[in-house]
Amino acid sequence: MKIDFRYDVAQAFKDAKQQRKPLLLDFSAAPM
Amino acid sequence: MWPDERVARFVNEHFVAARAHVKQNPTDFQQFGERYQAQWTPTILELDAEGVEHHRIEGFLPPDDFLAQLMLGWARIAFHQQQFAEAEQRYRAIVEQLPESEAAAEALYWAGAAKYKATGDPTALKQTGEKFKQRYRDTAWAKKASVWS
Numbered sequence: 001m002k003i004d005f006r007y008d009v010a011q012a013f014k015d016a017k018q019q020r021k022p023l024l025l026d027f028s029a030a031p032m
Numbered sequence: 033m034w035p036d037e038r039v040a041r042f043v044n045e046h047f048v049a050a051r052a053h054v055k056q057n058p059t060d061f062q063q064f065g066e067r068y069q070a071q072w073t074p075t076i077l078e079l080d081a082e083g084v085e086h087h088r089i090e091g092f093l094p095p096d097d098f099l100a101q102l103m104l105g106w107a108r109i110a111f112h113q114q115q116f117a118e119a120e121q122r123y124r125a126i127v128e129q130l131p132e133s134e135a136a137a138e139a140l141y142w143a144g145a146a147k148y149k150a151t152g153d154p155t156a157l158k159q160t161g162e163k164f165k166q167r168y169r170d171t172a173w174a175k176k177a178s179v180w181s
Binding site for chain 1: 039046050054055061063068070076077078080081082083106
């Protein structure tokens with residue numbers, strides 16, 4: 001299972017608000 | 033941290049997950065890094081639906097400790113939103129499922145606090161203080177709970 005990370009962070013904020021779900025925001029520099 | 037199956041399941045079930053990567057989406061990395069003062073990687077923020085920060089994890093952790101920290105943040109969101117019975121359940125899940133994690137003592141403390149806030153019954157604090165005489169005795173949380181029993 002993989003985490004469904006979104007890379008449009010502003011849109012993720014909107015989705016979290018609309019879905020009334022908490023938002024997990026990962027600041028990363030790990031190799032992709 | 034992230035490849036762990038339990039971590040992935042927990043995050044997908046309870047959060048909208050977003051990543052600001054220094055190379056993949058550098059504009060978001062800079063913009064949201066400044067907004068939340070994220071100065072280091074990895075930094076993981078647990079925010080409520082309105083974008084208010086409730087918990088921050090900085091630096092690498094092994095899977096059990098990382099999952100426990102994620103669960104701690106999820107419990108803190110409920111506590112801060114005054115959903116105290118729900119918060120107590122979330123804190124207790126850490127103590128029960130990941131009792132050896134670094135977060136377990138903190139979770140035990142806040143489970144007692146959440147139960148007290150939910151019920152108004154001071155025995156919730158006394159019982160928690162008693163538990164700290166058996167477990168996690170060498171932690172700051174045991175010191176904090178020492179006034180409860």
